[in-house]
Each structure stands twice: as C-alpha cells, then as structure tokens.
Amino acid sequence: GTVGMSDGKLRRVILAIVRPLLRLIFPYRVVGAENLPKAGNGQRLMLCCNHISILDPVFLLAAQRQPIAFMAKSELFAGRFGRWLLGTVMGAFPVERGKGDTGAVEHAQALVESGTILGIFPQGTCRRTRELGLPKSGAALIACRTQATVIPACLVTKHFHVRPFRRTTVVFGKPLTPQELQLENTAHPQLRPASRMLMGSIDALIGEQLGEKT
Numbered sequence: 001g002t003v004g005m006s007d008g009k010l011r012r013v014i015l016a017i018v019r020p021l022l023r024l025i026f027p028y029r030v031v032g033a034e035n036l037p038k039a040g041n042g043q044r045l046m047l048c049c050n051h052i053s054i055l056d057p058v059f060l061l062a063a064q065r066q067p068i069a070f071m072a073k074s075e076l077f078a079g080r081f082g083r084w085l086l087g088t089v090m091g092a093f094p095v096e097r098g099k100g101d102t103g104a105v106e107h108a109q110a111l112v113e114s115g116t117i118l119g120i121f122p123q124g125t126c127r128r129t130r131e132l133g134l135p136k137s138g139a140a141l142i143a144c145r146t147q148a149t150v151i152p153a154c155l156v157t158k159h160f161h162v163r164p165f166r167r168t169t170v171v172f173g174k175p176l177t178p179q180e181l182q183l184e185n186t187a188h189p190q191l192r193p194a195s196r197m198l199m200g201s202i203d204a205l206i207g208e209q210l211g212e213k214t
Contacts (some may be wrong), residue, residue, distance in 0.1 A: 007088055008067060019062045025164050026055060030063045031209070032172040036151055039066055040115030044148035047172075048139050050202055051121035052128050052155050053162035057090055059155055060119060063170040069111050070119040071095045071104065071138070091116075095138075105142060112146040122199060128160050130206065132199055140194040144183040150176045152201040156209040173205045 022028070039045040047068060049060060057070045070086075074094035077083050086092040095104035112118045124136040143150050152173040158166055178184045181194040 007091065010088065011067060011091060015061060018058070022058060022062050026059075026162065026168060027165065028059055028063065028168045028170055030170050030172075032174075033064055035172045035174050036064055036066070037149070037175065039117045043115070044112050044146050045117045046112060046139065046143055046146075046148045046150045047117055047119045047153055048122050048150055048198055048202065049119070049153040050132055050155060050206065051123050051126045052157070052160045053126065055162055056121065056126075056155055057092065057119060059168060059170050060153065061090065064172070066117055067091055068117045068119040069093065069108075071108060071121075073125075105138065105145075108142050109145050112142065112148050118142065118148070122195065122202075130160060130210075132203055132206075135195040135199040137191040137195045139198060140181065140183065140189070140191040143178060143181060143194070144186055144189040144191065147178045147184070147186070149178070150181065150198060152176065152198060152205060154202050154205040154209065156206055169209055171205050171209060173201055176201060 037043055037045065047060065049056065057068070061068055068091070070090060070092040072086055072092040072094060074096050076086055077094045093104065093107055108118050120139045122135040122139045123133055127133060139150070142148070154171045155168055156171065157168040162168055176198065181197055182190050183194050
C-alpha cells in the first residue's frame with residue numbers, strides 16, 4: 001500500500017478543518033464534556049445518543065477530542081463517497097438493520113475492547129422529534145458483552161430540526177456502569193430493562209435541556 005496517513009491521523013486532520021466550519025454554519029455548544037472519561041487503558045466506553053440528523057456523528061466528534069466509531073445503517077455505505085466519508089473519515093462501520101447482524105456486533109465488541117469509543121444511536125433510525133420511541137437492544141447487548149461503561153448523550157435543537165445557523169446543544173450525561181444497567185450478569189443479561197434505562201437517561205438529559213419539570 002501507499003505510505004500515507006493512517007485513518008486515525010486523517011480523521012484528526014479533517015476534524016481540525018471541519019470543526020471551525022461546522023461551528024460557523026451549524027453552531028453548537030457542549031454541555032457535560034467532563035462526563036466523558038478517557039477511553040483505553042482498560043476503560044471501555046460506549047456513547048449512546050438520540051438521533052435527529054445525518055450530522056449527529058459530526059457534532060459528537062467535534063464536541064470532544066476522542067475518536068468515536070459509529071455504527072451506521074448499511075444503506076449509507078452504498079456509494080463510494082458514502083463509504084469514504086463514513087468509513088475512512090468518520091470511522092463508522094455498517095450494520096444490516098433488522099437482521100441481527102452478528103458480524104457488526106462482533107466488530108463493535110472488538111472496537112470497544114481495543115479502547116475505541118463506540119457510538120450507537122439506540123433508536124436505530126433518525127427521528128426528528130422529542131419522542132425517542134422504543135430502543136433497539138443492540139447497545140445493551142454490546143455493553144453487556146464488553147462490560148463497557150455507557151455515556152448517555154443527547155442532541156437538542158429547536159423543533160429537533162438541525163438547520164444552518166440554528167444552535168444545536170450537545171450534552172454528555174453521567175456515565176452508567178454495567179452494574180447500574182444491571183448488565184454484570186453476562187450469562188443472563190437483562191437487555192430490555194437495560195435498554196429502557198439507557199433510553200430513560202437520554203430522555204432525562206433532553207428534558208433537562210428543555211427545562212421540562214420532572
């Protein structure tokens with residue numbers, strides 16, 4: 001192969017260029033950055049966020065300094081540009097939806113174990129609303145298998161429609177341990193309650209930002 005930049009280095013260079021441009025066109029502010037621990041050295045991390053636009057991974061990457069590998073629906077990887085943008089630039093990897101994609105789950109597991117933050121949108125699809133709907137259990141399954149700490153996150157903007165020159169708020173919540181998610185029993189994981197708890201914490205973060213009374 002050619003001697004060039006590693007994907008990781010290329011990603012950092014592109015992000016350094018994209019971050020100020022993004023801030024200019026899609027202004028964002030970050031809340032709770034201190035809640036995101038440093039991945040690696042035995043610290044296994046996952047980031048789970050609501051999904052309101054195609055730009056969500058870009059906001060989450062730009063809002064903090066660590067690389068995040070996102071699980072993205074396979075349809076987005078159809079063209080060469082999509083593969084380059086998502087795979088090479090953003091470090092995302094495809095998952096076949098609704099097929100119980102074991103290959104993607106194993107790949108995700110290996111990433112988490114290697115010390116990379118795994119980014120998942122538990123809604124499984126982009127919904128431009130306040131309502132989160134029912135969570136998919138993939139995030140809980142991977143959290144259980146890897147015994148990773150899960151950081152709930154949310155993206156909030158007016159009407160949940162990301163628009164140029166409309167500010168988006170990126171929020172990182174307090175970490176949830178496998179114990180808190182009741183996932184420490186890997187033989188009999190409680191995936192449904194864990195998924196609901198995770199979604200509940202994302203929901204609470206959104207409520208806080210919107211100033212909803214609990």
